[in-house]
Amino acid sequence: xxxxxxxxxxxxxxxxxxxxxxxxxxxxxxxxxxxxxxxxxxxxxxxxxxxxxxxxxxxxxxxxxxxxxxxxxxxxxxxxxxxxxxxxxxxxxxxxxxxxxxxxxxxx
Amino acid sequence: xxxxxxxxxxxxxxxxxxxxxxxxxxxxxxxxxxxxxxxxxxxxxxxxxxxxxxxxxxxxxxxxxxxxxxxxxxxxxxxxxxxxxxxxxxxxxxxxxxxxxxxxxxxxxxxxxxxxxxxxxxxxxxxxxxxxxxxxxxxxxxxxxxxxxxxxxxxxxxxxxxxxxxxxxxxxxxxxxxxxxxxxxxxxxxxxxxxxxxxxxxxxxxxxxxxxxxxxxxxxxxxxxxxxxxxxxxxxxxxxxxxxxxxxxxxxxxxxxxxxxxxxxxxxxxxxxxxxxxxxxxxxxxxxxxxxxxxxxxxxxxxxxxxxxxxxxxxxxxxxxxxxxxxxxxxxxxxxxxxxxxxxxxxxxxxxxxxxxxxxxxxxxxxxxxxxxxxxxxxxxxxxxxxxxxxxxxxxxxxxxxxxxxxxxxxxxxxxx
Numbered sequence: 426x427x428x429x430x431x432x433x434x435x436x437x438x439x440x441x442x443x444x445x446x447x448x449x450x451x452x453x454x455x456x457x458x459x460x461x462x463x464x465x466x467x468x469x470x471x472x473x474x475x476x477x478x479x480x481x482x483x484x485x486x487x488x489x490x491x492x493x494x495x496x497x498x499x500x501x502x503x504x505x506x507x508x509x510x511x512x513x514x515x516x517x518x519x520x521x522x523x524x525x526x527x528x529x530x531x532x533x
Numbered sequence: 534x535x536x537x538x539x540x541x542x543x544x545x546x547x548x549x550x551x552x553x554x555x556x557x558x559x560x561x562x563x564x565x566x567x568x569x570x571x572x573x574x575x576x577x578x579x580x581x582x583x584x585x586x587x588x589x590x591x592x593x594x595x596x597x598x599x600x601x602x603x604x605x606x607x608x609x610x611x612x613x614x615x616x617x618x619x620x621x622x623x624x625x626x627x628x629x630x631x632x633x634x635x636x637x638x639x640x641x642x643x644x645x646x647x648x649x650x651x652x653x654x655x656x657x658x659x660x661x662x663x664x665x666x667x668x669x670x671x672x673x674x675x676x677x678x679x680x681x682x683x684x685x686x687x688x689x690x691x692x693x694x695x696x697x698x699x700x701x702x703x704x705x706x707x708x709x710x711x712x713x714x715x716x717x718x719x720x721x722x723x724x725x726x727x728x729x730x731x732x733x734x735x736x737x738x739x740x741x742x743x744x745x746x747x748x749x750x751x752x753x754x755x756x757x758x759x760x761x762x763x764x765x766x767x768x769x770x771x772x773x774x775x776x777x778x779x780x781x782x783x784x785x786x787x788x789x790x791x792x793x794x795x796x797x798x799x800x801x802x803x804x805x806x807x808x809x810x811x812x813x814x815x816x817x818x819x820x821x822x823x824x825x826x827x828x829x830x831x832x833x834x835x836x837x838x839x840x841x842x843x844x845x846x847x848x849x850x851x852x853x854x855x856x857x858x859x860x861x862x863x864x865x866x867x868x869x870x871x872x873x874x875x876x877x878x879x880x881x882x883x884x885x886x887x888x889x890x891x892x893x894x895x896x897x898x899x900x901x902x903x904x905x906x907x908x909x910x911x912x913x914x915x916x917x918x919x920x921x922x923x924x925x926x927x928x929x930x931x932x933x934x935x936x937x938x939x940x941x942x943x944x945x946x947x948x949x950x
Binding site: 449472475476478479480482483485487498501502504505506508509512513514518519521522523524525527528529530531532 | 733734735736737738739763764802803804805807808810811882883884885886888889892893895896897899900902903904905906907
């Protein structure tokens, strides 16, 4: 559910709140277990607002974002996560590549 | 984005084809196929262990990881059959020890890092200062003539260069770190490592491949248009440089460096373009202020440049680019198992746009590395089959040839055969 304060300009993104994930491991899990049609829908919705989102988020200090802004921030990070799947590979994971769950992030 | 013509190196649009026959520059390396045995032989690996990894300086991290007194990291070194603790002492100096209690050998530290006031063994409670000295022994009077001043943690040499922490298992190495790195220091002097190390991302994996198989995969661009066709070929090759020829390279006694090409006509994808607009990116940056880089990075001063690589013997590499750098460590476990660790570093992200940009850069890097990961294990499987004994190498793979030569010079496996 969207936190209060969610900007009206980005209301079209509320159906994609399940992409508001805080860690790379969670975002990778979501990408690798989602259907391409869902990834594509998220990509299309986010890309059309991306520049406005980043300009909007830039007004908040990174470490003290209000909850709704943090959700938007995490959604942009999920967009970064799935961008190669859409723009380069046309699938969540390329054929015959290393198991992404074996390449373990030591960061958040 | 600005449209810019390639400059430097005589103003040619393409890499200077006259000087990329690198074997001509280093005829002593020869042109013969190199043997496969060093990648699969248990005997060869045992010699690498004894004659390389126990005998040279090894990078284990950066000073930003342990900024304050009491901060420590634990470095697993299966190749040297030990675990090492590096800690910042009360005096601000770094100390390093084998992670082993002087009493009955228990590991003193069980986690991978943290901060503490002293090290206390979880077996019988022996306690050591940050300088490694033995401070306290429970029920001490029941021991026989205990020489506490001789029972400190066993030291390991530690030193830093440009913020990189190196250890040497010999507590009194005959060669200083500065002398060991002398060949590469001029190339990297002045690179803003400290400023660019504020944000660190790291991935770790264990692969079923020899450490040299893994390292070799990152020492040439020849595979890039094929293996990285979907992810990176557009940015790092072009019609004028279809095989990702190096812009320049230098082979030293133990280390080496290269400069890689970047396609000035690369058109970024929508998200890549946005990442570029809001911050740094590993893809080609057309607004490179070449004069901001130290002279040793991209030494030919070409604008169609993407990234340099400095290979620091035996298992560490630094890839400086514009506004970001990355490193690889390949830590051998056995002749066919390796811990592969990649770090990518950025300046402190000051806003959401920069954070997004860094996220895209690291995700793209990770996905490119995933393409490499599979080949490493396939190669190891088949080299081990024994079906072939040698592999042919071309000019652009001279770093693989050089790496083989340097290792063999230390190991001497073929010297008496």
